[in-house]
Amino acid sequence: MMSTDTLRYFDYAATTPADPRVMEAMFGCLGAAGVFGNPASNSHAAGLKAKDLVEQARAQVAALIGAEPSEIVWTSGATESNNLALKGFFDCEPTRRHLVTSKLEHKAILDTASYLERLDVSVSYLLPDPSGEISPAAVEAACSHHTGLVSLMMVNNEIGTLTNIAEISRLVHAAGALLHVDAAQAVGKTAIDVKAMGVDLLSMSAHKVYGPKGIGALYVSREVASRIACQMHGGGHEQGLRSGTLATHQIVGMGTACELARTEMASDNERIAQLSERLLSGVRATGAITQNVSSAVRIPHTLSLTVELPNFFPSMLADDLAISSTSACNSAAGKPSHVLTGIGLGADSAERTVRLSLGRFTTEADVDFAVDCFRGAIERCREAGAGRQDMQIRQLSNDVSVAPQLSGADVRAAHAIGFRSIVCNRHDGEAAGQTQFAKIAEVASSLGMAAHYLPVESGDVTVEAAAAFGLLVAELPKPVLAYCRTGTRSATLWNLASSRQG
Template sequence: MSTDTLRYFDYAATTPADPRVMEAMFGCMGVAGVFGNPASNSHAAGLKARDVVEQARAQVAALIGAEPSEIVWTSGATESNNLALKGFFEREPTRRHLVTSKLEHKAILDTASHLERFGVSVTYLAPDPSGEISPAAVKAACSHHTGLVSLMMVNNEIGTLTNIAEISRIVHAAGALLHVDAAQAAGKTAIDVKAMGIDLLSMSAHKFYGPKGIGALYVSRDVASRIACQMHGGGHEQGLRSGTLPTHQIVGMGTACELARIEMAADNERIAQLSERLLNGVRASGVVTQNVSLAARIPHTLSLTVDLPSFLPSMLADDLAVSSTSACNSAAGKPSHVLTGVGLSEDSAARTIRLSLGRFTTQADVDFAVECFRNAIERCMEVSTGGQDVQIKQLSNDVSVAGQLSGADVLAAHAVGFRSIVCNRHDGEAADQAEFANIAEVANSLGMAAHYLPVTSGDITVEDAATFSLLINELPKPILAYCRTGTRSATLWDMACTEQG
């Protein structure tokens, strides 16, 4: 996918709906379509809707080797994960131990944290040196108290593959069940829930060219009675998930699954070739490292760290839709738990980019991305050879912080792509500091916005944070905030994130 101004490399975040999916969905919308409520059994409109829903259920089941009756519709993998974990432990009186990993999606980690408050003990496995969750680690963690093991099949940030088939044998030998988060795996790698020994499996349609807002939980018929409903109402989906079924979204997911089943092998071969071309192109610079390169992986996702102190992921934001995994996390600017979990330092994590390719990625997109990396790297090297050594810490795609700046530092910040400067220290705090008026003069001469918001060390108020948040929302991005050490600016950001949720 490409436009005149942006090339899309964030397929792991979401995918565009395939035109064939859209066409199928449109047939279920409007008075001339199959718009009825699938639960309305007393008239033809409802019966037609039920028929297409059941056809879609069979299409989803066929993609993963399940029976149609084992597919439960949900709003997406997040809800599926919650239903699997909470639903299991609500009905499990004795085996109150959950095994998961430190690399899981927040939909699992936050659910596990919630369960801990209700007496479930949780073991969080660490990856091995290659970046994978090993069967040996699972075996060591399982005991006669273990009720459920929950692991993702493909990691959403680094693309690593987990050996689910071997792990399932270990889990079942321990008398536990296995839940798999397959949000990043469905449609990208072969899944056979029966052959692989999976008891529960979560999916989201929008990860493989279907619509947002629809997903499924595979529940093996052998364990369905052990899962408690988490959304009550009309008793839909065999009593496991109530709510009127969104026919058009379900049909979209079914169509996406059918296309994936037929076209996955060809898609993967093409994507693997493009991924190799991209990787070779950016590594030719000599300063780009592929993370966990020795691990088993899918070709769709590349995690790349640029080994230059002045590099910021935001330098690519105008041209490439990519993911920076150092964004504001829950309440503060923290590095990705996945990247630090596989051994990256906080600094390296802040210079890491996730590029994910998909069905509509072209060779032209890949070559354009390589050129964008080359240009950003050249700018960083020019800053380095020019003698500027401003230390910048990226807190999100939009905000970075630094210590005291000089006019030369502003020049360097502009060179690597910053568009706004915010000063958070008072003039006159140190004899050698540049006055803000001088900083603003240099910034304005470069076309950058500059704003003065001084705060007092150790006495930052909620009002200060609210004002800072407004500035962040209004100023051109990316933004570099600074004070004497960068600490006050970072504190303002942390407080602003906390206030926002």
């Protein structure tokens, strides 16, 4: 069972716990009694032993994806691998300066693509088909004689869709381009054979496959290695593609994790598929949940679920379930997920969508507990449904929502749907009939909620007031519901505070 006290873990797509066997292998590379030498130190036994372990791990990673060990380049993780693949290619490519990718990619690809556009690389961003997949036909249509590289995920990190890499590879190579695959979410979850699939470059990260954080790899086909420029200089390590002292313990951890994935993936996937279906069956029975991209080819590990009730907030589940409302790299942005809007969800539906991802240590008890949590949240939503509509709550982030002037009944409805704190951004006495903050605070206190009075003048939201609001929100139990006459002042305070923090 994966839990912390009563919290059950359903965020394996964000990161996985290290397998105990991985940890044991890593410990053997630490301390004076371990294999702690620098793998680049060829003049003594300590360095040579470390080098042997590094090369053994390289072979283990290569075996998982059907590569040659010499084609594995160590990096700090998939983000660095993605940067090395894209920037490294276009640093060497003088003529075919066109990149094809999709709007559903991880920010490590999208932000790198945006950077490359400033270097006169043109970028085409593909849209998914109605099932949520990036189709081979869309890739073919986007490629031209100017296209140098196509970069796509094998498995999407938010919705779990599985891209037809083998077919896309055939089309990409026919256009004279190379194919880079972000496989961070695919390694250990679906079979990969880079040779059979025709992949030129492939990014991996250990912490997605029960290995340690801080280590990853880029597969670079020997046929294209000369076309990739180093992005980190200082010693010429990794065949000149990535300099830096190799972290033996982390590399051994990744190698062990990949070896376990190679031998146990089939049994892991069978068990996870059964648990995933059990979870889906349970939440569908509520009559209030839609599974996104249900008709797409996808892995069973990752479920994207939208609660079809206007007064649902993902934070209603946060005390009991470690889940996400978007990818970990997007969660602080305060905007709807670009993946969810990319598959056609509106902003409101995206805000009511949660990602549950299952893994090696998920149990039936965890799944049944999660189903009960969804049932409880949905029951509270239905009980408080009318109140939410009257309040016109607008969610600004995972932690903060705003609303027009509240009444005591509104506070009770807010409590019923999971809010823990109330902040008033309106002066008492602004309008006749306005519920005074003392009444709001009295009701909130009776429900165990925090209530704070931080009023600002309409049309006069200052930087200082926004900073004070941001500090207050940071200290309050989450989620927080702030209110004023229309909600505008509260929203302005939060947006300004967030922009200063960013």
